[in-house]
Amino acid sequence: MGDSCKVAVIGGGIAGLVSARELQREGHQVTVFEKADKVGGTWLYDSRVETDLLGLDPNREIVHSSLYKSLRVNLPRQVMGFLDYPFIKKQGGDPRHFPGHEEVLRFIEDFARDFGLLELIRFGLEVVRVERVDEASHKWIVESRTRETESSWELKAELFEAVVICNGNNTEPKIAEFPGRDNWLGLQMHSHNDRTPEQFRNKIVVLIGNGPSAIDILKELAPVAKQVHQAIRGPGFQLKKLEIHDNAWQHSMIACAHKDGKVVFQDESNVVADAIIHCTGSNGIVNVDDSNRVGPLYKHVFPPSLAPWLSFVGPNYEVNLRLPFYN
Numbered sequence: 001m002g003d004s005c006k007v008a009v010i011g012g013g014i015a016g017l018v019s020a021r022e023l024q025r026e027g028h029q030v031t032v033f034e035k036a037d038k039v040g041g042t043w044l045y046d047s048r049v050e051t052d053l054l055g056l057d058p059n060r061e062i063v064h065s066s067l068y069k070s071l072r073v074n075l076p077r078q079v080m081g082f083l084d085y086p087f088i089k090k091q092g093g094d095p096r097h098f099p100g101h102e103e104v105l106r107f108i109e110d111f112a113r114d115f116g117l118l119e120l121i122r123f124g125l126e127v128v129r130v131e132r133v134d135e136a137s138h139k140w141i142v143e144s145r146t147r148e149t150e151s152s153w154e155l156k157a158e159l160f161e162a163v164v165i166c167n168g169n170n171t172e173p174k175i176a177e178f179p180g181r182d183n184w185l186g187l188q189m190h191s192h193n194d195r196t197p198e199q200f201r202n203k204i205v206v207l208i209g210n211g212p213s214a215i216d217i218l219k220e221l222a223p224v225a226k227q228v229h230q231a232i233r234g235p236g237f238q239l240k241k242l243e244i245h246d247n248a249w250q251h252s253m254i255a256c257a258h259k260d261g262k263v264v265f266q267d268e269s270n271v272v273a274d275a276i277i278h279c280t281g282s283n284g285i286v287n288v289d290d291s292n293r294v295g296p297l298y299k300h301v302f303p304p305s306l307a308p309w310l311s312f313v314g315p316n317y318e319v320n321l322r323l324p325f326y327n
Contacts, residue, residue: 004028008142008158009120010127011166013041014108015314018082019164021115031160032121033144035064039112039121042066042168043105053189054278055173064168066192066213066282070220071101074212080104085111128155130163138162138309165312174280176208176231180257187275191217192282200225200275206263207231208254209279217279222248229263229271239267 012034081087094103
């Protein structure tokens with residue numbers, strides 16, 4: 001960018017904080033916009049759930065975090081830190097190599113404090129519009145809002161020379177499609193709105209998906225639910241009982257659902273269920289193809305025609321590891 005620029009960073013999670021630190025190191029004037037009242041982004045646990053549990057209503061009040069209460073990381077802490085700021089074990093904290101989400105939040109809070117980033121952040125401000133002033137300019141209008149009362153907002157527009165988007169890749173839930181879904185009368189929810197397993201005690205639950213969230217939620221549900229049935233995509237998948245849980249089965253994907261509560265799987269098995277949980281991931285802020293390549297962004301960060309004045313940091317999510325196993 002050359003000389004010092006006035007830069008807006010949208011998001012106070014780890015991507016936004018790292019971007020702010022590096023921009024400040026280069027002498028730029030940085031303002032971080034964060035909707036919440038704390039740093040942490042997706043690692044800021046929120047016990048609230050959305051009013052629309054499937055996340056289909058565009059007018060719902062969105063709860064940013066998808067954390068369930070018992071979540072632990074699925075990467076060892078050794079690869080979650082930085083060369084100059086490792087994610088080390090601290091006295092009184094979670095000592096595990098795969099710690100709980102509370103320990104990750106402490107790491108992020110420490111990072112923001114130790115690098116003097118908190119004074120750059122405007123908390124409680126939601127960015128609602130980013131627009132280039134004109135095609136010949138590299139200046140951007142950033143419009144944000146803050147709640148004045150329960151029903152009114154204060155809007156403010158400011159001018160910046162560059163914008164860095166760091167609002168994550170879990171913006172809109174993906175929902176499984178199958179005949180009868182919209183007319184099925186049981187409880188349906190996306191895993192984004194799962195917090196604790198208690199509401200499923202003595203219930204028959206169908207989980208859709210085979211990713212980390214589905215596996216974690218299945219382990220949590222099995223001890224309290226009456227039955228758990230996991231629907232998995234894949235050719236030729238056969239019904240099987242899970243050896244580690246006496247009340248859990250894996251099926252092929254859902255073929256259809258009926259108003260009377262019956263869920264029929266493609267392997268022709270069926271169950272009358274109380275709830276369906278869609279553990280089916282989210283749509284990000286940019287398009288991600290099956291190879292996890294993001295585009296059209298150079299180096300997964302810069303739109304070629306707008307670089308370096310507009311950038312996206314943090315939309316990728318896959319990490320390939322060749323490390324010893326840690327507990």
